[in-house]
Amino acid sequence: MVSSTLISKLRKIATPVQEEEIEKCFFCGKVLSTDHRHLVDLAAMRFMCTCEMCIITQAESGTYKPLPQRSLRLEGFNMSDQLWSDFLIPVNMAFFVVSAKRNGTVAYYPAPTGATESKLKMEPWNNLTGLNPILNTLTPDLEALLINRLDDAGEYYIVPIDSCYKLIGMIRIAWKGIFGGKEVNDAIRNFFNELKETSEPCPI
Numbered sequence: 031m032v033s034s035t036l037i038s039k040l041r042k043i044a045t046p047v048q049e050e051e052i053e054k055c056f057f058c059g060k061v062l063s064t065d066h067r068h069l070v071d072l073a074a075m076r077f078m079c080t081c082e083m084c085i086i087t088q089a090e091s092g093t094y095k096p097l098p099q100r101s102l103r104l105e106g107f108n109m110s111d112q113l114w115s116d117f118l119i120p121v122n123m124a125f126f127v128v129s130a131k132r133n134g135t136v137a138y139y140p141a142p143t144g145a146t147e148s149k150l151k152m153e154p155w156n157n158l159t160g161l162n163p164i165l166n167t168l169t170p171d172l173e174a175l176l177i178n179r180l181d182d183a184g185e186y187y188i189v190p191i192d193s194c195y196k197l198i199g200m201i202r203i204a205w206k207g208i209f210g211g212k213e214v215n216d217a218i219r220n221f222f223n224e225l226k227e228t229s230e231p232c233p234i
């Protein structure tokens with residue numbers, strides 16, 4: 031005999047739950063607009079949705095860092111196919127972050143489990159910053175050079191790292207099988223189409 035509580039539980043599972051789309055401040059619970067800012071706990075690599083007031087009070091505590099707000103589309107970025115291959119990234123998309131703790135630049139690229147990381151060799155990174163001096167302005171740990179070479183004309187951006195982790199999360203959800211499949215490429219293209227519209231053009 032099936033108990034009535036089990037039936038009501040099964041009914042609950044079968045009923046589609048309305049997606050909760052309202053985001054609230056992690057610290058005070060205030061309802062946030064869609065363009066709200068994030069704080070990051072770098073030790074745990076956790077992002078917190080935050081209101082303007084809590085950005086100020088929490089940033090003083092030192093545990094959380096406010097993410098920079100600029101989002102730049104780099105026009106005329108200099109990166110030859112040869113220089114790209116010197117970085118030994120196995121896919122056509124990656125983001126590079128200058129790591130204060132690791133005294134160098136680290137590349138992250140998508141994989142079925144999320145982001146895979148590899149420390150970059152100094153020489154190609156120095157060549158790249160020599161060709162594109164704007165890379166010297168990257169805020170260590172908090173901003174990334176985001177590279178998309180999926181299509182012939184590559185795209186290059188400077189964005190806060192929460193944007194990159196959002197992309198990695200979308201890729202993880204879309205990933206199928208060993209190579210990721212069409213859904214992954216669609217997710218990447220959608221993300222970059224949106225970024226192209228919301229970022230500020232920045233000639234090199």
Ligand SMILES: [Zn+2]
Nearest residue numbers: 055058081084
């Ligand atoms: Zn708040």
Ligand SMILES: [Zn+2]
Nearest residue numbers: 053068078079
């Ligand atoms: Zn948020």
